[in-house]
Amino acid sequence: MKPMLIPTVGETIRCIRDSLADVIAPQLSTQTLRSSMGSAIQLLHYVEWRVEDEGQMLYDEMKYLRGLFAEILAFADKRHDMATLAAAIRQTLDTKRDPDVYPSLKILAGEVGQMRQHVCEALLLVQATGDTESERLRESLHRYTGWQIVQEEKLMTAAFRGRGPRR
């Protein structure tokens, strides 16, 4: 399959970044200017990686969170103090995306943000109790949080590491 709309967004960003690094940066006369340019070039690397990888990352996280929510709901349905959270999670899971609207990164990030908010609320509730069952759920919430950070680390490593000073 041949891609369309060549150059891609990522390729265009790379072109801009290369010009800044190879043509403009060497001409800058003060450390202040070179430092700002260095930060800008680093951030263009970051944007390039996000353009390529963020959509799939968000989809992967939604999939993980749907599984975690099943676990939270199984726990919450046995407890009165979690009824509000359980209702909110069900509402989130039942919400259907408009099939005529392109699921942009902004829309996906909004959905994941809503789901993470439920995680924060679940954490607060299990942190306030200490029985075995809530401890098991706490472990699951921690496991998700660790998993999410490691996923994000892959993108951050690709974007920032080994590329020299940032400032």
Next chain:
Amino acid sequence: MELLKRPLSEYIVHRFGKGAELISETRFTRGSSRVTWFVDYRPSPGAAVRSVVFRSDLKGGSTISSSLEQEHFMYERLGRTNVPVAKVICWDDDPEWVARPLFIREKLEGSWELPDFVNPDPKFDEYRIQISKEHLDKLALIHTVDWKALGFDERLKAPDSREDCAHNFINTIMAPFWEFQVEPVPMVQIGIDWLKKRAPIAPRISLCKGTNGLGEEVFNNHKIVAMSDWEEASIGDPAADFASLQNFIPEINKDGKNIWGIEKALAYYRDISGIPLVNENVQYYFIVRALNTIVYGQKAATVIHKGLADIRQGWTGTEVAFLGKRLLASMIGVTPAMDSSWFAELNETIS
């Protein structure tokens, strides 16, 4: 200068009198929390050149949560102690002249750069220990300031007791976070719970500086002449300052024996300050520090979100914000340990 509404040369005359002349202006590139400009001027024809520092918030707001007014207050109040600090010259929020509030302080002769200190050659070992002790002497001075008598608690929230220090510190750094937060961060929730359940008792309730060490203090002839960057000052456990101490407690071994490091530095500090601080408290505050890194990383992200960010905030709100989460997760066992060489990369400076 972007902090002013009129040319700096005119402002120099306005501020320092007719005949005052601008010599040079340079923006300090490393700082990312606020804007710092170094300005040289001649007060009158033929007079010696004077150097001053302009401090202000970044255009879209500061990366750290404390206010510029608080930082100004710290310098003004510290001027009444024997802690070496640059003298404050003025506060200026006159809309006729300034684009946003700023304050001016003296710039003392000296440098934050100590090239021999970071040189690993063993011939510099004694020198490095000497610098380390000089810094500890000054930290002890700060930690034994009578903060209540001098009214530091008019601005900094003091804990109720030694037992309350950690909770007070965490509540203080988190209070603005809950106000500006734009996205939920489960790691923050986990970190606060973990830390509050393990809060140590402080050995003393002290005035604390916040970020300190290499890059923050001004040296002249191997002595500290000014302690700078008080934006993260607090009242609480002095261990917090050891956890924010940059580079100045190097681990030095000679002939297979440790001749300097955290335990020896703490023993030295206990002797000169009389404060029975132990390493367990310092290790605890390293974890609090990671939580605080998330806070200021998220603050920078908020400024980017609003649309007036400095490019440095672009970096703080992305890589640094992530590293705060990653470090905290690593420290309390939510993820595997992280690669510590990442932090060495962060400290590299463009020449």
